[in-house]
Amino acid sequence: MGAGDWEAEQCRLAAERVARLKRRLDEAETAAKPWDAGAVGPTVVADKLGELVSRGWYVLQDVHWPGRPKATLDHVLVGPGGVVVVDAKNWTGDIRISSGVLWQGRFARTQAVEGALAQCAAVTSVVAPQHRRLVRPLICMAAQPDLLGVTTSDVAVAGTERIVGVINALPPVLDQRAAAGLYAHLGQVLTCEQEPGITAFRSVRPGTVVPPREPAAGSGRPAGRTGSSSLPVVRRNPRATGAGKVRNAARKSPGPKARQHGTGAAGRLALLMAFVIFAVYVLPYWGQ
Numbered sequence: 001m002g003a004g005d006w007e008a009e010q011c012r013l014a015a016e017r018v019a020r021l022k023r024r025l026d027e028a029e030t031a032a033k034p035w036d037a038g039a040v041g042p043t044v045v046a047d048k049l050g051e052l053v054s055r056g057w058y059v060l061q062d063v064h065w066p067g068r069p070k071a072t073l074d075h076v077l078v079g080p081g082g083v084v085v086v087d088a089k090n091w092t093g094d095i096r097i098s099s100g101v102l103w104q105g106r107f108a109r110t111q112a113v114e115g116a117l118a119q120c121a122a123v124t125s126v127v128a129p130q131h132r133r134l135v136r137p138l139i140c141m142a143a144q145p146d147l148l149g150v151t152t153s154d155v156a157v158a159g160t161e162r163i164v165g166v167i168n169a170l171p172p173v174l175d176q177r178a179a180a181g182l183y184a185h186l187g188q189v190l191t192c193e194q195e196p197g198i199t200a201f202r203s204v205r206p207g208t209v210v211p212p213r214e215p216a217a218g219s220g221r222p223a224g225r226t227g228s229s230s231l232p233v234v235r236r237n238p239r240a241t242g243a244g245k246v247r248n249a250a251r252k253s254p255g256p257k258a259r260q261h262g263t264g265a266a267g268r269l270a271l272l273m274a275f276v277i278f279a280v281y282v283l284p285y286w287g288q
Contacts, residue, residue: 004080045163049075050084052167056079056180057179058079059077060186063076065119073122073190078178080175083123083168084167085123087115087138089141090141090143091143116137119154123186127186136156139158140163147162
């Protein structure tokens with residue numbers, strides 16, 4: 001191979017490497033587009049909800065889901081129309097409300113509607129009883145700005161261009177003082193660290209001993225126990241003390257009867273062996 005052929009071969013290999021790198025770059029950009037769209041969706045919804053601040057509404061964003069330490073709520077609004085729990089979606093395709101059902105293409109998205117109802121119920125559980133009827137759910141579609149409808153379960157679905165008008169159209173049920181107080185309460189409850197609740201016991205390995213709680217002040221029994229239905233608490237002490245040492249020593253050292261029984265068995269075995277030796281080696285020559 002001459003010098004010119006070698007240079008041509010090197011140019012061809014370099015061109016192939018450039019083409020491979022370009023294909024990988026195109027694939028990476030294609031894979032990143034859904035993630036970019038997912039990040040833009042909540043930002044668009046947050047910007048639109050910010051327009052409600054000047055109209056007497058308070059906005060909480062990305063707060064804890066009560067009862068679910070690892071889940072969050074996109075937006076919670078408190079204002080003249082009550083409390084609105086907004087679940088932001090960035091769905092693509094044909095999104096519509098038909099016969100009270102939320103559709104994406106040919107698929108009914110009932111699970112998303114149930115999720116919005118669950119979020120609403122979670123927020124309802126942490127407000128005062130007189131305010132619980134004022135909490136309502138809303139699904140906001142970031143990629144369908146003009147969408148508007150209501151499902152059969154009374155969950156409003158609105159696009160980014162309709163959501164401000166939908167919330168402003170709610171009948172006034174709270175004055176400014178009540179709205180500010182409810183906002184302060186929800187701000188404290190939904191932004192503090194969530195209690196793990198019963199989910200904490202899922203990480204406890206079988207056989208682990210959970211110590212009892214301290215006795216309640218002024219009571220003669222441990223707190224949390226009621227009658228005889230309380231579960232017993234198992235305590236393990238690796239060191240025996242007092243009478244426990246005596247019992248352990250008694251188990252390890254045999255008593256007099258045990259020693260006597262062992263001695264008697266050994267004596268009988270010795271006598272049997274002596275009789276066998278006498279019968280085999282002595283008795284045949286006894287009369288000679």
